[in-house]
Amino acid sequence: MRVDVISIFPEYFAPLDVSLIGKARERGILDIHLHQLRDWAHDVHRTVDDTPYGGGPGMVMKPEPWGEAIDTVLAADPAAQPRIIVPTPSGVPFTQKLAMEYAAEPWLLFTPARYEGIDSRVMAEYGSRMRVDEVSVGDYVLAGGEVAVLVMVEAVGRLLPGVLGNANSAVDDSFAPGAMENLLEGPVYTKPPEWRGHEVPEILLSGHHGKIARWRRDEALRRTARNRLELLAALDPETLDKHDRKL
Numbered sequence: 001m002r003v004d005v006i007s008i009f010p011e012y013f014a015p016l017d018v019s020l021i022g023k024a025r026e027r028g029i030l031d032i033h034l035h036q037l038r039d040w041a042h043d044v045h046r047t048v049d050d051t052p053y054g055g056g057p058g059m060v061m062k063p064e065p066w067g068e069a070i071d072t073v074l075a076a077d078p079a080a081q082p083r084i085i086v087p088t089p090s091g092v093p094f095t096q097k098l099a100m101e102y103a104a105e106p107w108l109l110f111t112p113a114r115y116e117g118i119d120s121r122v123m124a125e126y127g128s129r130m131r132v133d134e135v136s137v138g139d140y141v142l143a144g145g146e147v148a149v150l151v152m153v154e155a156v157g158r159l160l161p162g163v164l165g166n167a168n169s170a171v172d173d174s175f176a177p178g179a180m181e182n183l184l185e186g187p188v189y190t191k192p193p194e195w196r197g198h199e200v201p202e203i204l205l206s207g208h209h210g211k212i213a214r215w216r217r218d219e220a221l222r223r224t225a226r227n228r229l230e231l232l233a234a235l236d237p238e239t240l241d242k243h244d245r246k247l
């Protein structure tokens with residue numbers, strides 16, 4: 001997968017050089033290209049923003065630098081088109097389902113803005129010829145889109161074949177399709193068996209895989225009911241067995 005990111009703060013993406021994503025880049029699974037938007041701002045101050053038409057707070061990012069920058073990225077492979085992803089507080093929610101959709105794409109172009117966002121004509125220009133998604137990573141307000149891109153690149157990158165070892169398959173994630181879909185993970189434990197008077201639940205030391213799986217599902221249901229009751233309400237009743245219903 002190729003990923004392009006255009007930003008006035010490309011240094012925000014240093015974390016993409018380390019850990020899981022860094023290794024995926026070294027192994028050629030992910031090909032990430034960072035671009036400094038100001039390289040396409042030709043005045044002496046390399047200006048990328050201006051006052052909003054119609055008044056209002058803050059500044060808006062000018063269309064010209066974005067248009068030239070996006071055109072340059074598109075020229076990298078004229079025979080293909082990236083999916084353009086625009087982080088914005090007013091976007092559709094970024095979910096595991098959307099992450100899985102993006103993980104199937106060969107090329108993503110992220111356009112994290114600053115100020116009050118990008119002149120809307122930019123996405124209208126490209127939206128007429130390719131998929132342009134306005135996406136929000138959560139119901140809170142950030143100062144710009146860079147952190148949102150880090151979130152999305154990690155959530156998508158970990159789903160790519162070969163990035164997670166088999167032992168850490170994303171198949172068992174919360175929100176991934178399957179038996180644990182829309183359930184939060186329950187508690188996890190490792191050695192030592194007793195720590196400061198706290199013991200590991202006996203069932204986990206039993207070696208009885210069926211009972212362990214049942215205990216883990218019970219704990220996942222309990223934590224989901226405690227922390228995200230709305231997810232429990234959204235569960236398909238067909239997936240709940242008699243034991244679940246007694247909890």
Ligand SMILES: N#Cc1c(-c2ccc3ccn(Cc4ccc(CN5CCCCC5)cc4)c3c2)n[nH]c1N
Nearest residue numbers: 087088113114136137138140141142143144145148
């Ligand atoms: N993904 C994601 C995000 C973002 C995000 C993403 C991209 C940009 C680019 C700039 N900002 C800053 C900002 C913050 C608030 C507002 C709204 N205005 C506030 C003043 C009155 C008018 C309306 C606009 C721009 C961004 C924020 N925030 N939260 C998410 N989940």
